[in-house]
Amino acid sequence: MKITKLEKGISLKRPLEGGNEEQIKVVRQVLSDVKVQGDAALRTYTEMWDGYVPKSLRVSEEEIQEAVSELDPQLYKDLAEAAENIRFYHEQQIRSGYRLELGEGSWLGQRVTALDAVGLYVPGGTAAYPSSVLMNVIPAQVAGVKRIVITSPAGQKGKLPAGVLVAAHLLGIDEIYKVGGAQAIAALAYGTETISPVDKITGPGNIYVALAKREVFGEVAIDMIAGPSEIAVLADDTAYPDEIAADLLSQAEHDPLACAILVTTSEQLAKKVAEEVEKQLLNLPRQEVARASIEKFGVIYVAETLADAVEAINSLAPEHLEIVTENAEALAEQIRHAGGIFIGRYSSEPVGDYFAGTNHVLPTNSTARFASGLNVDDFVKKSSIVYYSKKTWSDNASKIARLARMEGLEGHARAVESRGWEKE
Amino acid sequence: MKITKLEKGISLKRPLEGGNEEQIKVVRQVLSDVKVQGDAALRTYTEMWDGYVPKSLRVSEEEIQEAVSELDPQLYKDLAEAAENIRFYHEQQIRSGYRLELGEGSWLGQRVTALDAVGLYVPGGTAAYPSSVLMNVIPAQVAGVKRIVITSPAGQKGKLPAGVLVAAHLLGIDEIYKVGGAQAIAALAYGTETISPVDKITGPGNIYVALAKREVFGEVAIDMIAGPSEIAVLADDTAYPDEIAADLLSQAEHDPLACAILVTTSEQLAKKVAEEVEKQLLNLPRQEVARASIEKFGVIYVAETLADAVEAINSLAPEHLEIVTENAEALAEQIRHAGGIFIGRYSSEPVGDYFAGTNHVLPTNSTARFASGLNVDDFVKKSSIVYYSKKTWSDNASKIARLARMEGLEGHARAVESRGWEKE
Structure with a gap:
């Protein structure tokens, strides 16, 4: 050394892999095919790239039970204890909103609510780690996300690694699909007949997965590209x-x-x-x-x-x-x-x-300057609330109208001024 | 209606403008030119697209003072009161980390720290709103960001709108550049001789700005594409x-x-x-x-x-x-x-x-399903902390080593096992 x-x-800091034009073209084609053709495109691409034709896209209860029965019980216990520690650490991150009284009966607020549905992409091969399932799923569960989906390429044999299935089972996750690559990201973003769309996609993958996540960013939320x-x-x-x-x-x-x-x-x-x-x-x-x-x-x-x-x-x-x-x-x-x-x-x-108990999904490549490890905040969103009373409105309407007119937005000014005493 | x-x-929900291949090519060229040539590229593109040759890329103190003296004092007062309300609402979002005692002298923690530097892109023309300056800058200030930069295309006359300069002045921001488009995003992401790079870029813009933000995402943080x-x-x-x-x-x-x-x-x-x-x-x-x-x-x-x-x-x-x-x-x-x-x-x-006082930068296009309005959390990041005592280590080392070996990562297992009593 x-x-x-x-x-x-x-x-x-190392250069980010941004993908070349050919790769971007392929990914855009896959995204568009899945959007239009749904499951049929998932099957086509799974056969083309993973080398097998899935009977069912979804992992069956039997496959999960088989994986659980295969695993050394001591390891199951270790995984369960790790899960408990991770849950304990992340539970401290739960937040409530706030309510600010402004006087005169008016108030402002912030409300924190969980995402409805989240998808975790688990890469294929040796990088399919049970610990990653814990680290991605538990913060979402702690946040209160009701639907959590896992998707992963099953390879030529059409099987997902037992460790991944066991970790999912341990956390009560049973919606698991044998789909990988850009087509999996497309399915999570747009939905197909079998896979309902999610609101956020987390988890690492190869260059096609990364490019696909970049493309659907905005349509759904994504985590950092690791x-x-x-x-x-x-x-x-x-x-x-x-x-x-x-x-x-x-x-x-x-x-x-x-x-x-x-x-x-x-x-x-x-x-x-x-x-x-x-x-x-x-x-x-x-x-x-x-x-x-x-x-x-x-x-x-x-x-x-x-x-x-x-x-x-x-x-x-x-x-x-x-x-x-x-x-x-x-x-x-x-x-x-x-x-x-x-x-x-x-x-x-x-x-x-x-x-x-801390999360192992952490910001790489000097992005710790602005990014955080995966945490409960990643699975909630915040709404702001305004409640203005008649008094607060009448005290401030002229100021608000002036500011709107300064920006040339007469319709904004008139909206605020449209409220009137005389109508009551 | x-x-x-x-x-x-x-x-x-409406389709996102993803840009065509030609636009992506242009943006990548601009990004690469600014990365390599710095200020020279900023000047070239400013002349090409805004139609004027900037003497100085940075707005002078005189230009700011001139804008302030031009503005109706009542409007200045209204803006100041709005700023105060916005600050009050956002101050409730300040968070501290936490420390979790595990017993045996061990603890876990989360530390919350502000980003070092943030850049706000203000689009040109009629969309250059003073209120947007307040809404983007104040949450960053409340978070504790020390360096806040504004950049905006100055148009053919080489002048930024007075309202934008006044709003910046009101907040104590004086690092303002007359640069727009993808070249502004490149400057904020990579830095040039004149403009030091930032850690996060916020603010809306045209398709070239949006594509440029998408390209530098990962290199720096960006806000949602509105x-x-x-x-x-x-x-x-x-x-x-x-x-x-x-x-x-x-x-x-x-x-x-x-x-x-x-x-x-x-x-x-x-x-x-x-x-x-x-x-x-x-x-x-x-x-x-x-x-x-x-x-x-x-x-x-x-x-x-x-x-x-x-x-x-x-x-x-x-x-x-x-x-x-x-x-x-x-x-x-x-x-x-x-x-x-x-x-x-x-x-x-x-x-x-x-x-x-609430923020007017809010998630559009149904992204409120997973995204939040701009807030203080957007300008901080969180680090996790682990402190294990010898006792906690010795109680758990074998479990950790088993989990690592399950994933085929022998080096991880050996690292944990390398700690030993006998060396002391």
Whole structure:
């Protein structure tokens, strides 16, 4: 792992995959076909791209029960405990609206209501993680969303991963479809004979899924378009090199494009971590993936002061940040931009991926500057309320009419002025 | 105005303008030019599309002072009072994070922090409203955003509307640029020599602006892509027809594509409102615009019951909803989807456009199903925090490691297991 002196303005930002014109064209065709032809288009594209003809687009109760019976009961218990922790953390995010009395009988309000229906896209292959089902579904449930749908490509065998079905079952979700790709996004956005449309689509996918989400954005809500995962570790000489190395590799094993960075004030730690990374790579099952990530994107920065290190972290705005230093908690107060912060030696980042209760869907690619991890707010919307009494109206009508006329909107002014005493 | 019987499944949803391939190509070229050439590209495109060569891209202090001195002092006072009301309403939306004690010294947290920098795009021409400056800037200020930038096309004369400059001045905003179109969005997203990049872009614009926002989405945050404005009025026979007609026209005068709908249980009211609309149209300054809107999109629905009417409103999910009925406040409780709700005779919708304090940037085109009006939450982001003590770690490490191995992520399991008693 490369060791280098910390300079100002380091960045882990990588270009977003925007898709080429051919890909956009394909996606627009799929969206339009599903919109017009419904289920028939879903079947056609599923056969074309997944290589099998679905008898039923929806996963049956038997398939779910089979998956549950296959799973080690201990794992089921672990998943259930994780779900409980996630629910507990997210329940603190429930909000009510407010009502502001203005006097004279008038008031303003804000009302918070849940979305009616949400769809979770689960990508195919090895990225179909049960933990992701928990992380996407639970905040929606806590928000009060009544209908939650999962859709995922079933591959050539026409089967979804057991872990995904079990996680869904554990949460009481049984509306699951074997549809993937842009066609799944189209079905969730527009609806088909079998799949009713939803109001919001969450979950990552390949470039076609990402482009499709971008296209339907506005028609329905979508979550952020996620990039490869990242970790930044901020450590001083109190940290154990083998632990830091293991945490860096836990990110690196996700994806050759994943990014693992250490920022440290200790030159000695830097060297030892670099050695440990090499050592641990040797017998890591996903060695090839992790090595590609570490070689291309892994860097150890040696900072002169902790203040410099903190500034560097804020300019990185990493998805995950571990702080393994003396007074780590105090140092965390200085972090302005990070998706998830893990404080102290025992808060290894995978603790949050699976179990602690915080959400593992976090903003990547420096978007922690403006975005948040998935949370209950993502599944509610707010309405404003105005109640003006006759007195408040008559006190303010002339001001409002003047402002409207200033903008050339005479009809607005007249609407406000149309209310009159004389009619009563 | 057309009167029709209410049937199930009415909709005011209109197709989103997605842009054609040529427009997307132009926008991508502009974005890439500004990214590479910076200010030079801004000057080139400003000359090409606005028809003038800017001496300085930034509005000078003198230009702002000139605008302020030109404005009627009474209007300045009205704007200031509106700003105060808007601030008061939005201050209720400020949130703090939370800290959850888990026992054994462990805790989880959520921290809420403001975005560093935000850019407001103000469209050119008649749509450059001072009230929009208040509505976009104040929530960002309340959230604690330190840097707020305004950018707007200055047209052939190279001048921004006085009202926009005054509204900005009133709020203490002096970083204002005379740049419009896709090039303005590019400058805000990527930065140039003169314009530092921001973290979020809000404000409406033409198709090129909308496409540019869509393209930079992910690189920076953007607000919703707004459609034409809408109002739905829910009224019974207690409503005054001239007032309802005036309110419908206040929406219709915005845009030939605007949509004004009345849903009523009173056939008599329906007829009288239709007559009043015709009558009031005759001497409305923006008669042409309003008439086009009313003819194309204006409908009066007569419902058999109030319950049917409420169901219709919920399926419309209108941007603005007025409820002018007996027990209007109780009826409002049954509304699940609406951007802004205006209750009772004296809460004419323009009250909220300018003055009451609620935000007038509201979700259009049925997106109130999943989206909210602009609010303080739009300008903050949340970080999650995990602090695990040694005891909590040792109690749970094996569970976390099992879950990681279930997903085939051995590196995650080893990271958690790497912490050990023996090293201390």
